[in-house]
Amino acid sequence: MTNEESQLTYPFSKPPEYGETLEVAPGVHWLRMPLPMSLNHINLYLLEGNNGWTIVDTGIRGEETREHWRNIFATCLRGKPVTQIICTHMHPDHTGQAGFLSHRWRAPLLMSYSEYYQARLMGTMMEDGNNWFMSDYFERAGLSIEFLEQMRDMRSQFTPEPEDLPIPGSYIRLSDGEEVHIGRNSWEVVVGNGHSPEHVCLYCKKLKLLISGDQILPIITSNVSVMPTEPLGNPMLGWMQSHQKFKLRIPKDTLVLPAHNEPFYGVQERLQQLIDHHEDRMLILEENCVEPQIAVDLLPHLFKRELEAHSMFMGLGECIAHLHCLMAHGRIERTLKDGRYFYRSVDPTLTDPEMSGRHKEPKEATVII
Known part of the structure; x- marks a missing residue:
């Protein structure tokens, strides 16, 4: 264990199996879905309300994830419907099943403005690989045009299949500082950026919980990239400023529920580690x-x-x-x-x-x- 890892503590001995849930606080359930990459999982969360459930993040596209969701529906919802779906940000491991879940339950999708529209744009980015701005991005970085051809020809695991429903055509906007009321709990929307443009985290003061998505992870560091679609962007500046903002707004005794790795205590220490990194x-x-x-x-x-x-x-x-x-x-x-x-x-x-x-x-x- 490194000195950085020793500053964090993990209250749960093991994660839930795929298709199962683990209650981490009253009405807050942790579940996992598989990912087809070296980072082989994503953590999702179910929040119980008075009349139904809120899903936080949806998993990657594909039948395997849908089958795990069907098992959750059959065994874990206690007879209540899903009433709303929150996606922390645009990336396809978080939004990949948003269309399926929204259609299955006739439940609205809640996202920040930038993340919703970036999610709708993201699927076309590599299809536009023969545009001059994509070529300029790679060539000015020192890569060859042959690499661009490889990227365009590669069939990504993230690419939707015909049976994958697209992200819903409407949504409800979430904004920084807004309160989302679920059952007896109020969750404050705390927005960060850098990894994505307007990443939603959810903080519950009463339960001392932060659902952090990819904004704060305990072991790995989220990718912060300049993309060909915004070649002069400065996402790292926003990433660093966001960590300073979270240090001011999230108390040190908060249990962090991340999208990858395991729930942990030590949010202040981890934020400083990420800044230092x-x-x-x-x-x-x-x-x-x-x-x-x-x-x-x-x-x-x-x-x-x-x-x-x-x-x-x-x-x-x-x-x-x-x-x-x-x-x-x-x-x-x-x-x-x-x-x-x-x-x-x-x-x-x-x-x-x-x-x-x-x-x-x-x-x-x-x-x-």
Whole structure:
């Protein structure tokens, strides 16, 4: 166990089996669904109300997830219907069954404005891979057009099949600071960004619980990427500011219910760990940009394992996100030469041997979500 891990505590000895639930607080049930990737699960939550259930996040598309949901319906709902569905953010492991569940129960979907419309856009992003802006994004980062062809031709596990119902055509907007009343409990909407544009978390003061989605995870760090659809974006700045915001709004005795790994105590410690982690990654990039570098050549400094296909796409986006944050703080400058962006550190002291090596080495088993 690392020193960082020892600062967190996990109150439950094991997670629920797929298709089963575990009550973690009165009326709050934890369930898991499988994912077809190295990160092999997602945590979902059922909140019991007076007249029905609220589902928080839905799982990835496909018949396997739907079958687990049918088992939950048959064994865990105590005769009550599902009355509403909340998706914390747009990513397909969270929204993949929103259409199925909404149609099955005639239940409304609740999301933030940006996440709902980004979810509807996301399915078309790779289909537009032959557009000039997609090509520019990869070429200016130092990747070849052949890589773009590979990405477009690769059939992702996230790609919907004909039997997968699309995200519902209407929704109810959730906004930061709003209260969602479920049974005798009130859940405050606390919005973060960086991993996604307007990520909804739910905090219940009475129960001392935070459903954090991907905004706060106990072991892995969520991917924060500049995407081809917003090539000049600065999501890392929003990510860091969001963690500072959560440090102010979420008490230290809160039990965090994350979308991956296991529920934990130690939210204040984990938020600081995440801030420190990304500050450290930015220092790595600064130290390795004393001479001008293109983004793709910086990846081995951030990720120990070789990145391919989807992981390359996500790793590159995160590298650029760190670089854009450094640019915003005046620590990196960028120039366009021969169709590629070159990044160079501004701090002249980085050439001093005594100033090098101040960062931590990246871990071998980096997981990108």
